Amino acid sequence: MDGGRKAWDGLFRNAWVFDGSGAPPQRADVAVCDGRIAAIGPGLDPAQAQRVIDADGQWLMPGLLDIHTHFDLEVEVEPQLPEAVRHGTTTVVVANCSLGLAYGAQRRDGADPIVDCFARVENVPKHVLRKVADRVDWQDSADYLEHFDRLPLGPNVVPMIPHSMLRIEVMGLKDSVSRDPTEDELARMEALVEKGMREGYVGFSTDALPFHYLANAPNTHKQIPTQFASFAELKRLTAVVRRWGRVWQATPPKDDKLAVFRNFLLTSGRLYGRPLKTTAVAAIDVTTNRSIVRLGLILSRLLNSRLLRGVFRFQALSAPFKVWSDGVVTPIAEEVPVLRRLNECELEDRAGRAAIMADPAWQAEFRRMWMRGKQGFSLARLKRWLRMDDNVLTRDLRDMTIDRCPVPDWSGETMQAVYERLQRWQQDAQGARSSAEAEAFASFPAPVGDDCAFFLHLLRRYDTELRWWTVTANRDPETIRRLLFHPLLLPGFNDSGAHLTNMAFYDGNLRTLRIAQQDGLERVAQAVRRLTQEPAEFFGLDVGTVAVGARADLVVVDPEALRRYDPDASVEYVYRDAFAHHQLVNRPQGVVRQVMIGGHLAWHEGRYTDAFGRERMGRVLRERHHVVNAGLTAAV
Numbered sequence: 001m002d003g004g005r006k007a008w009d010g011l012f013r014n015a016w017v018f019d020g021s022g023a024p025p026q027r028a029d030v031a032v033c034d035g036r037i038a039a040i041g042p043g044l045d046p047a048q049a050q051r052v053i054d055a056d057g058q059w060l061m062p063g064l065l066d067i068h069t070h071f072d073l074e075v076e077v078e079p080q081l082p083e084a085v086r087h088g089t090t091t092v093v094v095a096n097c098s099l100g101l102a103y104g105a106q107r108r109d110g111a112d113p114i115v116d117c118f119a120r121v122e123n124v125p126k127h128v129l130r131k132v133a134d135r136v137d138w139q140d141s142a143d144y145l146e147h148f149d150r151l152p153l154g155p156n157v158v159p160m161i162p163h164s165m166l167r168i169e170v171m172g173l174k175d176s177v178s179r180d181p182t183e184d185e186l187a188r189m190e191a192l193v194e195k196g197m198r199e200g201y202v203g204f205s206t207d208a209l210p211f212h213y214l215a216n217a218p219n220t221h222k223q224i225p226t227q228f229a230s231f232a233e234l235k236r237l238t239a240v241v242r243r244w245g246r247v248w249q250a251t252p253p254k255d256d257k258l259a260v261f262r263n264f265l266l267t268s269g270r271l272y273g274r275p276l277k278t279t280a281v282a283a284i285d286v287t288t289n290r291s292i293v294r295l296g297l298i299l300s301r302l303l304n305s306r307l308l309r310g311v312f313r314f315q316a317l318s319a320p321f322k323v324w325s326d327g328v329v330t331p332i333a334e335e336v337p338v339l340r341r342l343n344e345c346e347l348e349d350r351a352g353r354a355a356i357m358a359d360p361a362w363q364a365e366f367r368r369m370w371m372r373g374k375q376g377f378s379l380a381r382l383k384r385w386l387r388m389d390d391n392v393l394t395r396d397l398r399d400m401t402i403d404r405c406p407v408p409d410w411s412g413e414t415m416q417a418v419y420e421r422l423q424r425w426q427q428d429a430q431g432a433r434s435s436a437e438a439e440a441f442a443s444f445p446a447p448v449g450d451d452c453a454f455f456l457h458l459l460r461r462y463d464t465e466l467r468w469w470t471v472t473a474n475r476d477p478e479t480i481r482r483l484l485f486h487p488l489l490l491p492g493f494n495d496s497g498a499h500l501t502n503m504a505f506y507d508g509n510l511r512t513l514r515i516a517q518q519d520g521l522e523r524v525a526q527a528v529r530r531l532t533q534e535p536a537e538f539f540g541l542d543v544g545t546v547a548v549g550a551r552a553d554l555v556v557v558d559p560e561a562l563r564r565y566d567p568d569a570s571v572e573y574v575y576r577d578a579f580a581h582h583q584l585v586n587r588p589q590g591v592v593r594q595v596m597i598g599g600h601l602a603w604h605e606g607r608y609t610d611a612f613g614r615e616r617m618g619r620v621l622r623e624r625h626h627v628v629n630a631g632l633t634a635a636v
Helices: 113-121 126-135 141-150 163-171 183-199 231-244 257-267 291-303 337-343 350-358 360-371 379-385 415-428 435-442 451-465 477-484 508-517 521-531 533-539 559-564
Strands: 010-017 026-033 036-041 052-054 059-062 064-066 089-093 156-158 203-205 247-250 277-283 311-316 322-326 401-404 467-471 489-491 554-557 571-576 581-586 592-597 600-604 626-629 632-635
Touching: 010 554, 059 521, 064 508, 089 592, 113 126, 113 163, 141 183, 163 183, 183 231, 203 231, 231 247, 231 257, 247 257, 257 277, 257 291, 257 311, 277 291, 291 311, 311 477, 337 350, 337 360, 350 360, 350 451, 360 451, 401 415, 415 435, 415 451, 477 489, 477 508, 489 508, 489 521, 489 533, 508 521, 508 559, 521 533, 554 559
Parallel strands: 010 052, 010 059, 064 089, 089 156, 203 247, 247 277, 277 311, 311 489
Antiparallel strands: 010 026, 026 036, 059 554, 322 467, 401 467, 554 592, 571 581, 592 600, 626 632
């Protein structure tokens, strides 16, 4: 040592150390120096450390991975990604679902692809997206990776090549959604994917969910560019990914089961010579259709069988799929054609939505949607009874809870409760809880009619001022537990960074640990592996382990605070200065004690450190076999 400099920058003492391998925890100290783990063992000398952190009885584990995020946007305006880090997330995978920033803003010929593609698919306000696009100063996938070196990153960032943006880069936005590519254009797409793999991108993302639409006129009735690709194009581009041994992230064309099977057969090593690592959204137990998760598990077993030799992982969510809606501004609406028309309007265009909802033809279409399968005898009625409905919205007022609206009395009540009270009030004008409720009740037609008429009146009267929520999937805790620990699934469909006001699953990893904790430390060790080393190995990343020489991305969790943690109570609706907009977030108290990224302490005892947001802690992560040497990129 020079001049009395101490051997270690930091020392965590007396922690229960989960190394990420799935092995039981060991009581030990962990020393950190120059961004890496320098020593692990009992009784390490605290005098050798510049900073000592008492972790007695706490769980120390590798930094957690969030494998399905849309932080591509937020990282440009607030690179420290605070809502991720406070949950112990130290690595985020971005550019999922075919959307990303690898090719810059792509503002050509009057198009604004970042706004057009992200606004409705990920429910991000357009002014936020424009702010991101204005900051973009690169036009190339290599320059995109390099620009991260100039940002004071919080967590590590792992980009993929996004298919929609790839098509726009080669064909232009207009042509990418109106015609097939030429052979020359296909060859250029293929070359750009090859270039991305050579530069170290971990994979390639596409999207086939049929309710993902563009947001800018004149294309609001068209899906995003990836949806227009033929199977031949998909096969050709994923062949590049397969050759490099990288990951294909995908979503299923859910309305065409044969296409789902055909597309996901691309994972097969038996059919294509070498397995294609594939991860897809999502293994969730949809409330209205219980067959989806069952068929998904059957498909997973088949694709991973010795017969097909695939490497296929659906992603699982560790929480009830709770979705907030501002009127009809919600991901749910995009899946329902009659509601989707309202989402084609600008967010601020209340008059436009009101005009649509005033149209008798639209109202009749709304009624047909709402009542489908709810009366009479029909195939739709049978499917609803069997929980095999085609509509993700239950259309049951008992499942729809008002969060807030101009009538304060309704906050926290189901719409069914309000509907029944209205019916009683209309009989004798008694029972209104306040003058505000009486005034609201007086606005309804008398008699109000059925639940369809009631809900439609709410939408027309309050528009986005009616904020409500429903749980569309994962209502059964035991099903969630089974999916999270299924060996052919990956936990992590958190969608962090997207749906700013509609979802909050930033705590997805903590929820997984909490569920595991109920079954003992052996299950916790398994959960830690599934949140660290397992996804790191799948994506080819050099993170996810506690070992001497490993990068010092570490998290300390208080097991007692985790045991007491109530996820629903941690949800907050906050104003984010970085967005100049509100956002739904999770902010658990006391569960995560410390977060260290690259040897830098980012979070300590309930607050961000002074260095957080000022110093670069994370880095852009390339596939682990990638090397950069003398300005040249290669794979070894």
